[in-house]
Amino acid sequence: MVGDGPRLLSNVIRSQDALHAPYGGVVPELAARAHLQTLVPVIERALEEAGTRWEQIDAVGVTRGPGLIGCLLVGVNLGQAIAWARGLPVIGVSHLAAHVYAALLEDEQLRPPVLGLVVSGGHSDLIRWQANGEIAVIGRTRDDAAGEAFDKGARILGLPFPGGPAIDKLAASGDPKAVAFPRPRAPGLDFSFSGVKTALLYEVRKRKTISEQERADLAASYQEAIVDALLQRVEAAIFPSPSGQFPPPLAGEGRVGAVGSWQTIVIGGGVARNRRLREVAQARLGHLARLIIPAPELCTDNAAMIGVAALIEWDRRGPDPAPFDADPSLGFG
Ligand code: KG4
Ligand code: ZN
Numbered sequence: 001m002v003g004d005g006p007r008l009l010s011n012v013i014r015s016q017d018a019l020h021a022p023y024g025g026v027v028p029e030l031a032a033r034a035h036l037q038t039l040v041p042v043i044e045r046a047l048e049e050a051g052t053r054w055e056q057i058d059a060v061g062v063t064r065g066p067g068l069i070g071c072l073l074v075g076v077n078l079g080q081a082i083a084w085a086r087g088l089p090v091i092g093v094s095h096l097a098a099h100v101y102a103a104l105l106e107d108e109q110l111r112p113p114v115l116g117l118v119v120s121g122g123h124s125d126l127i128r129w130q131a132n133g134e135i136a137v138i139g140r141t142r143d144d145a146a147g148e149a150f151d152k153g154a155r156i157l158g159l160p161f162p163g164g165p166a167i168d169k170l171a172a173s174g175d176p177k178a179v180a181f182p183r184p185r186a187p188g189l190d191f192s193f194s195g196v197k198t199a200l201l202y203e204v205r206k207r208k209t210i211s212e213q214e215r216a217d218l219a220a221s222y223q224e225a226i227v228d229a230l231l232q233r234v235e236a237a238i239f240p241s242p243s244g245q246f247p248p249p250l251a252g253e254g255r256v257g258a259v260g261s262w263q264t265i266v267i268g269g270g271v272a273r274n275r276r277l278r279e280v281a282q283a284r285l286g287h288l289a290r291l292i293i294p295a296p297e298l299c300t301d302n303a304a305m306i307g308v309a310a311l312i313e314w315d316r317r318g319p320d321p322a323p324f325d326a327d328p329s330l331g332f333g
Helices: 017-023 029-050 071-085 097-104 148-158 165-172 194-205 212-238 274-287 303-317
Strands: 060-065 090-094 113-119 124-129 135-139 255-257 260-262 263-267 288-294
Touching: 017 029, 017 097, 029 071, 060 071, 060 097, 060 303, 071 090, 090 097, 090 303, 097 113, 097 124, 097 303, 113 212, 124 165, 124 212, 124 260, 148 165, 148 194, 165 212, 165 274, 194 212, 212 263, 212 274, 212 303, 263 274
Parallel strands: 060 090, 113 263, 263 288
Antiparallel strands: 113 124, 124 135, 255 260
């Protein structure tokens, strides 16, 4: 729940990790059913923790997409039902854009232009949040998303679901230089992670047995390759390209980079919880601009960032005429 500012009033997160762990990945039908069972109790707790009564609520924000259709339908229908029952406006938002807007909960004065990296289970997008409020995608993955690369890599290493946190933890006791994994690059500002995933598979296959230290070294080296590839792309967006292959700078304040003018870099999405990414990003980007990586609980999918996105969209375009549909392949807006 968020208030004007935007200010964080409560952020209740009900993880489904334990539910899906026995299957080694998210089972869409189970996910939708769990949403159905948990949404109302989660909303009640969010009200309670915020010390808010229903009469004080001004609007309902809900994720329209992207994501699993079954889960989105549960949310979109419940959001509109609550709004209808209480006579409130409802605003359907993109959960990807919300990963960028989560940074406003760290600094409510934050305004575009902002350069953003959104890294989650389904997306690796480099974006420009422009002064006119629109979000333009300037780089995307050609194959796997960064979170997918973590999750699939973890499976190759025999680690439990969810893979990202498992690699993060194991990598802490490994040597990131033990194995020189390729640093994948796609044309322009795009990403590609399928090559490094295949390289990990070959590294594992060529060993008859793997000691715990070797497994930690592989995890640390694999994580290092992903982190390096992600940050290399952010740097490429910052420094003007000699070949001039990127769009010309936009008018605006702040540092003029290869893809526009901005003063702040935001990194969001579930992968932004990764401790090595947070540490190396600070070292490599911290002196180039103001870097905001929201607190870990504001990086993984959460309702507070959806509330912030709803406030922004409400200001920008007003409430949505209901009924509206979920959109599993929605982009940033
Ligand atoms: O944004 P998010 O919570 O959900 C989606 O929109 O997909 O991101 C989930 C992704 C998963 O792939 C998960 O493995 C990854 O974020 N993740 C991490 C870490 N925590 C979550 N990846 C690397 N290191 C972590 N500590
Ligand atoms: Zn997400």
